[in-house]
Amino acid sequence: MAQQVSTPKGTRDFGPAEMNRRNYIFNTIKDVFHNYGFSQIETPAMESLSTLLGKYGAEGDKLLFKILNSGNFTDKISKESLDAQNYIEITNNISEKGLRYDLTVPFARFVVQHRNDIVFPFKRYQIQPVWRADKPQKGRYREFYQCDVDIIGSKSLFNEYELIQIIDDVFARLGISVTLKLNNRKILSGIAEAIGEADKFVAITVAIDKIDKIGLEKVEEELRANGLSDNAIAKLRPILTNKGNTEETFKLIESIIGNTETGKAGIEEMNVIFGYIREHKLGINVELDLSLARGLNYYTGAIFEVKANDVEIGSICGGGRYDNLTGIFGLKDVSGVGVSFGADRIYDVMTQLELFPKQTDEYSTALFVNFGQNEEKACIEIAGKLRKEGISCVVFPEKSKLDKQFKFANSQNIPYVIIIGESEIANGTATIKNMATGKQTTVSQNEIVNFIK
RNA sequence: GUGGAUGUAGCUCAGCUGGUUAGAGUACCGGAUUGUGGUUCCGAGGGUCGAGGGUUCGAAUCCCUUCUUCCACCCCA
Secondary structure (H helix, E strand, C coil), rough: CCCCCCCCCCCCCCCCCHHHHHHHHHHHHHHHHHCCEEEECCCCCCCEEHHHHCCCCCHHHHCCCEEEECCCHHHHHHHHHHCCCHHHHHHHEEEEECCCCCCHHHHHHHHHCCCCHHHCCEEEEEEEEECCCCEEECCCCEEEEEEEEEECCCCCHHHHHHHHHHHHHHHHHHHHCEEEEEEEEHHHHHHHHHHCCCCHHHHHHHHHCCCCHHHHHHHHHHHHHCCHHHHHHHHHHHHHHHCHHHHHHHHHHHHHHHHHHHHHHHHHHHHHHHHHHHCCCCCEEECCCCCCCCCCCCCCCEEEEEEEEECCCEEEEEEEECCCHHHHHHCCCEEEEEEEEEEEHHHHHHHHHCCCCCCHHCCCCCEEEECCCCHHHHHHHHHHHHHHHCCCCCCCCCCCCCHHHHHHHHHHCCCCCCCCCHHHHHHCEEEEEECCCCCCCEEEHHHHHHHCC
């Protein structure tokens, strides 16, 4: 430890033990995505700033990691802007690329760029890291993996339902108990319209979003500060204090925004989605939650958020429908909907709840003890056979004390140790030790595969 | 980005209002045990006390700066 080295703030190394577990999550999610016929794409870590900026709101723009242009860029900065410390102008002149902030915007860019090669509806998934210049905390990293699934080029609400099925499947397989919260941007703007404050839409959604955290009083205070009339706030109050179940919430919202055009459309959409849910049984709990207001600017219809029931960590999956995202890049009328699984938070939840299956921590299934050259030859042969059968196994690379070899198996969580020494070679047998039970069995060398399988 | 805490062995932590050579548990390595791990016993190694500067006869301890991690706000996976 002579020299101090570390990864940059908010970024992490992943050792073998962590990678085993992370891959378990990625593989499970991938498996489900494949099950629903999604195909994989990847996009570059960096995008042009012009494709990134302005898509995530003012806050999002601030959190973009910008990449410095190569070469000498100083001649592009005017003395005036330098003297004025005009960092916005200076930034524009010295940086034209940024690290991706999410996978949805690059996907929209991808769709527009490759529109002629894509058959719609296009079902893609994408598992890659994204970067945000956020202040790190627990469950909040500057580099983290998102697992996105999107269907683009279809307006059907069937797609929303399919995403719900996928969410249901993924968390069932991972063993995480979750609640899926649904809402709809159209309902939210219907509310803003119905209380006569359509132009304060953003302020209203942000305030509604905080109700659980800061309570009614402070939310109203904030709304007032944002210029909402007392009358409007009074109209909003039943929504803010709503504790009803999905059915009751539907009735409430119908009574308030049923006669606004967008509001009505939003209610209808949610009715269709919940219709699917009622018709086909799901494992997870789904609720209509009016206080759910995803921040990302581009959502236009349904919005999703998944929270773990047993761990306090923010959302572990979220998404929604976006009607105009490709439009920004010049391809109109291509609506998409998708959700993103936050692999790193899912990892944190599973670690805290100890949900990883035991096999996840096993680096291999069997270890062959090495007694020396002769025995090693036999082990190499048999190990080859096991591997052909898909059984992962290791031959200890050198003759050493059994003590050490067993300790090695132990530290790698290898469940079987196969001992082939002088007497076993003479008899054509192998002694297999089950490391969990400590029980030893001698079998003929042909039976090893069956014994372990 | 604003405000607040934190950092001592690989890991978890003790170390009093500044005072000799900075400790424990655990992990690691060696031995008891050259065909048996996870339990037991013995032994050894490992720290410029996050980094840099300052105050002092003397700093892990006090002050400043910086970095990390964590917490709240903001926002979010």
